[in-house]
Amino acid sequence: MKLAKYVKFRQEKFGGVLFETRSEKVYALNPTAAAVVREIQAGTPEDAIPARLKADFDADEAAQIDREAAAFADQLREQGLVVEE
Amino acid sequence: MDQHPGQGGSAETAGIRPQTATPGATTSGALGAPLYLAWQLTNECNFACLHCIEESGPGRAFKDEMTDQQVFATLRQAIDLDVPYISLSGGEPMVHPRFFDLVAYASERGAQLKIETNGQYLTKDACQRLKQLEVKSVQVSMDGASRETFNKMRVRGDFDAVVQGIRNLVEAGVPLEINYSPTKFNTHEIGRAIDLAYELGAQNFYTGRTMYTGNAVKTWHMLVPSNDQYMHCFNTLHLKRIEYAGRMRVHFHEMGLLQEMRERLENPAALLVVLPNGLVKLINALPFVCGDLRTDSLAQVWANFQNAWQDPRVAEFVAALEQDPAKTAELHHWIYV
Numbered sequence: 001m002k003l004a005k006y007v008k009f010r011q012e013k014f015g016g017v018l019f020e021t022r023s024e025k026v027y028a029l030n031p032t033a034a035a036v037v038r039e040i041q042a043g044t045p046e047d048a049i050p051a052r053l054k055a056d057f058d059a060d061e062a063a064q065i066d067r068e069a070a071a072f073a074d075q076l077r078e079q080g081l082v083v084e085e
Numbered sequence: 086m087d088q089h090p091g092q093g094g095s096a097e098t099a100g101i102r103p104q105t106a107t108p109g110a111t112t113s114g115a116l117g118a119p120l121y122l123a124w125q126l127t128n129e130c131n132f133a134c135l136h137c138i139e140e141s142g143p144g145r146a147f148k149d150e151m152t153d154q155q156v157f158a159t160l161r162q163a164i165d166l167d168v169p170y171i172s173l174s175g176g177e178p179m180v181h182p183r184f185f186d187l188v189a190y191a192s193e194r195g196a197q198l199k200i201e202t203n204g205q206y207l208t209k210d211a212c213q214r215l216k217q218l219e220v221k222s223v224q225v226s227m228d229g230a231s232r233e234t235f236n237k238m239r240v241r242g243d244f245d246a247v248v249q250g251i252r253n254l255v256e257a258g259v260p261l262e263i264n265y266s267p268t269k270f271n272t273h274e275i276g277r278a279i280d281l282a283y284e285l286g287a288q289n290f291y292t293g294r295t296m297y298t299g300n301a302v303k304t305w306h307m308l309v310p311s312n313d314q315y316m317h318c319f320n321t322l323h324l325k326r327i328e329y330a331g332r333m334r335v336h337f338h339e340m341g342l343l344q345e346m347r348e349r350l351e352n353p354a355a356l357l358v359v360l361p362n363g364l365v366k367l368i369n370a371l372p373f374v375c376g377d378l379r380t381d382s383l384a385q386v387w388a389n390f391q392n393a394w395q396d397p398r399v400a401e402f403v404a405a406l407e408q409d410p411a412k413t414a415e416l417h418h419w420i421y422v
């Protein structure tokens with residue numbers, strides 16, 4: 001999975017922003033979502049992303065990571081923001 | 086200068102669920118840099134349109150426009166700050182002697198570019214280059230569906246040449262957007278103009294109320310549509326938006342400037358308007374300037390921008406606009422905040 005051609009990501013203090021520049025849409029992301037996008041950019045396989053993220057979050061947050069990361073990846077796919085490689 | 090750029094809702098920090106907005110509408114508050122530079126490369130233009138909201142035209146380049154070095158330095162800073170979206174307009178951006186060098190510089194470094202042009206220079210070669218450089222889209226002004234209407238409004242412009250330019254663009258595979266400014270003598274053609282935009286291959290059609298500013302101040306009596314004409318125009322737009330749903334997006338600002346200004350006061354968009362001389366406006370429809378890219382860095386200007394919106398003169402100007410909409414005639418008398 002990789003970001004679609006017209007999608008740009010920028011890190012922000014609150015997490016990040018994704019831009020779909022063809023439709024001119026902006027998506028504001030919380031820290032978890034931003035971390036998922038960073039992993040996608042780094043080429044991490046989708047099923048390995050939760051494990052990578054858990055290392056960076058505390059135990060309480062880690063419990064939700066699997067669910068959130070998978071849900072977010074689905075949303076990215078639905079919106080056409082990522083494509084399969 | 087085109088009157089009706091992209092529009093949309095407002096973005097919030099979204100949790101895991103992304104909220105969407107457009108760069109020009111995304112609030113600036115928490116962002117580390119702008120999302121959108123609306124850059125008027127030069128005030129020079131080969132046309133002398135009656136409704137121009139700038140003071141553009143032949144021989145109208147500002148005396149103090151940015152040097153090539155300053156232009157490229159600004160572009161480099163925008164790329165370093167990861168500004169994802171830059172529009173190049175004017176005047177007519179394609180008359181800038183370094184136009185293609187700038188487009189190449191930005192595209193090769195991953196910036197997404199939109200070009201806003203009057204369409205006169207869209208030769209087959211130019212369109213091929215724009216395609217090779219992967220510009221995101223080209224917005225062409227086409228205020229009418231006939232030669233007679235278009236040429237009356239776009240003095241020195243030629244409808245047939247612009248339509249041929251549009252065809253060249255589409256043939257080259259460059260995404261096309263159409264901008265349309267309503268006036269007394271073209272509102273009857275709005276429906277046909279939308280149909281023509283679609284037939285020509287446009288993905289977006291933009292319009293809204295024509296603004297009383299720039300060159301349009303002098304010609305206003307010839308231009309301003311009556312209330313009935315505007316009503317016909319917006320009724321048609323509503324119907325066409327439905328008719329073309331899923332095929333071409335029909336965007337329009339029905340409410341005019343004031344409502345947008347009130348919203349902006351609350352939530353300034355993450356958008357910087359860069360003038361040909363490097364001055365940066367808070368928004369095109371206000372006279373306030375928050376920096377000078379010939380002397381300030383883009384990061385400094387962005388920091389100023391955030392504070393400048395809080396300057397009481399900005400809210401006072403918007404309040405005064407409510408009392409006297411003709412104050413838009415003063416938008417080119419810049420006020421430094």
Ligand code: SF4
Pocket residue numbers: 086087130131132133134136137138139141142175176177203
């Ligand atoms: S093409 Fe017309 S509206 Fe656009 S900048 Fe030139 S004179 Fe103004």
